[in-house]
Amino acid sequence: MRTTAYPSTAPATDDDAWIQSSCALCYGSCSILAHRVDGVVVKIEGNPESAVGKGRLCGKGVSGLMTHYDPHRLKKPLRRTNPRKGLHEDPGWKEISWEEALDEIAAVLRRLRAEDPRKLVIQRTTTVTASGMPFRAFAGAFGTPNVSTSGGGIHCGNGAHLISGTMHASWSIVPDFAYCNYAMYFGASKGHAAGHASCSNMGLAAEARARGMKMVVIDPMANFAGAKATEWVPIRVGTDAALALAMAHVLVRELGACDFAYLQAKTNGPYLIGPDRRYMRDSASNRPLVWDRSAGAARPFSDVAATDMALEGEYEVGGVRCEPAFAKLKAHLAKFTPEWAEGVCTVPARDIRRLAAEFAAEARIGSTITIEGVTLPYRPVAAIAFRGNQGHLNSNYNFIAVDLLNQLVGAADVVGACLGFNPACAGFPETGRLRYVPKADADGLMVAGMWLGFHYPYPPTEPRAPQNLGLQDLFVMGLNSAFLNSADQEAYWRTFDLPYRPEALINFGCNLVMAIGNAETVAQSLQRLKFMVSFDLFLTETSRFADIVLPDASYLQMTDSRSNFPFMFSLPGGMGEWCWPIRQPVVPPDGEQRPFADVLLDLAERIGIGADLNAAYNAAMNLEPPYRLDPDRRYRYEEICDADLKNTFGPTRGLDWFRQHGLIKWKKQPQEVYWRAFVDVRVPIYWEYLPPVWEAIDAICAPRGVHVPRAFYEPLPDFLPCASHRCAKPDFDFYAFYYRDIVHTNSFTMENPWLDEAARLDPFSYAIAINADSARRRGLRDGAAVWVESETGRRVQGRLRFTQAIHPEGLGIAACAGHWSDDMPVARGKGVFFNELLELDFEHLSPINLSLDLCARVRVTLVEEAAR
């Protein structure tokens, strides 16, 4: 057995130390200083030395020690004695030794690996960002492609990440707070205590507002971002594409307010499109053709100066009529008038025109600015979006339509504009490592230089008959997939002749039965598994389905060499510093708690995949000689972290150096932050490659009777309604949605007593926000207990809270609340379990990127009435 000796970091007396480490109460991973006195963590503060958080913590971060010292923390492995599994079954836990636990797990995994390693599923929480690396390595070593990131993953990013990656080479987008003068937020909370680079962005956003940045928040509810906004624009749930397309209509067709130089040089706007909706291509080089206005002829884009490329007009090339992509876009936008959009999204047409005109004026098209001696394009406007915008059936177009506003005025990764999070890095100066930059493919379109996994947003992977349980190898524009837990999973697996079924689940900290959709469907998927092991801090509703529960170490008890890498995830964008902090133990594990990464190494050895795991770490961390792990040697996770750090920062900066210094940082250069001007890549304003993706998917699906709507794969964005928009049932007159509560991370922090107290002080955290006028018209009372019932008959109970700060048709529910397990006594019975209203089946997934439709058309009934 491989064991880990923990240094005694906590002498019994005279111990008074501030330890530099990283928070893990959400995926922001802000840098912290943990104050330890006599072996006890007494306070957590932000680390002002770090660019990750910039010395700030949110309420969750300062409350982290209450999660760490939760009296219900697990201290020994548990095995269930009750073979029946169910939402309300008592597992009959019995404490067992680590030896017993790991032997039993290893026996199951050895059998599965011999039969078919794909029978193993790994789910991990997004909260501990650094868990990505060890679980990615373990999955690769074991040989399963079936990994997922639970609710945080399925709900958050399938549209946002793919489109941000395609357009900005980054996981997400944010205004360039230091220079932006006009930011439009479409269902995003960047800078308002949630999301990527959360605490850093809080400070940056506050400074930007104080400087005078106008912030327009388009959201069904004026909550955290809306409360700080210059203007809140209430919008019907899930209709962002309609508003954004109407604004694009005004920019292009009414105002002619476009950055034509940008469109010529940095987009595929000039590429000629034939009647088959595909690029016209040069017969010799196969490169897309543009119309060269100087030569009066079609030529490969790479042979023509951008300023000579036509964006409009009709041309004939080899007898074929064609138009530039921009002309196609302009014609396409004709139908999206503000008057049309008003009928869809409820924002008045005159406001749409005003917002578009403001956006255009503030963009200062054609202007430049000099930063640190470098003259750069200056476009101080940004339209950003995130979960609220993209958590719908129309996820893809919702996000594309919003980013189109940036592209039209050239406000992409230039000063003041919409930025990706650090898509280009010239590398750590002393070693040259960490150097990455977007590059062009043969069509001139941008390929991200760095990505969080290996499912790059562009170019799309070739669809194949699915081998993955989530079907992402068929629906290649999808990231996380609900098919791991959906009601119709078996039907689809059978349809596609999937040659295996899941048998075992390794769960890391996810509360799946609450985090994905309605509990019943997820529970049934867990019941179908033969074996489940769960790494947990404390028992949850989901641990009840486990056969074995392992007591995990908390973030204050573990080491990680890359708590905040890659930089395009959570290091703030804009000028400032590159910063690489680590996580290190502040106190040792209690009882028999063990850090998950070491447990995975131990398990790998017992299964006989130790060499594979070392190779997987080499591959996942990009370790190079002399720091590559020897496949045939055994390592502790700290040794792997040491190799990772030396590989990146040189032989003198291993784990010991980082334990002492906490982090390393160096200055960003303008050419890195505003890379778009320096890197010869283009992005699509005409998504020429989507119809062929649909054709390839349809060729696999149609013969099996699976209909994949083509409308989701068109080259130009559209508004496509959610199931909730199509509901015609009488009395179902509200759109229920959930939003991130800034005092909670998904369902996880509900058990933290300080955060619970903060949530109870907030009138909305545990209530159902409803428009006061709409509610009164229906005879509802402020504070009344109500049933919220979906059109499919699922229902949850909660208390109404009247407000004017919500759309008249909206019903806003905070976070992922409503725990029912006795194992979570603080959280139990608090708040409303919104996800119970969500169906988990193909009909409610985006047929292009598998995003789950996160809105539900509902009826609201007084509990007392329902009882009568």
Next chain:
Amino acid sequence: MAVSDRHFWAPAPPAVPDADIASAATEVRVRLFGALAPAGLPQPVVLRLAPPATVASVLASLGRVLGPERVTDLADTHGRKRRTCRLFVDGRAVDEVETALVPGARRTDIEIIVLAGIEGG
């Protein structure tokens, strides 16, 4: 519009192969891990590749060893290496299948593993 200033991001110039050894066959030892290494597969897989040997020729030869089902994990139907297929030549990551192996009698060690593509958050 600011124009390209390529020097800041210019890639390192490609290595020029030695003409004397450019015509010799290359011995490649491939060690496979994870899903690519079913029980019973003798390791390493030794390939002798005629010049000009590239990563593409390694993948094509491996396809014959591993069989059609596993090959789809390595490359798509156009022979393009999948992003999830992580391939290291003498310890250095290689992404482009056109990458030439150092020609000549010198042994080349390759490690390949397939990692899950998906992440979230």
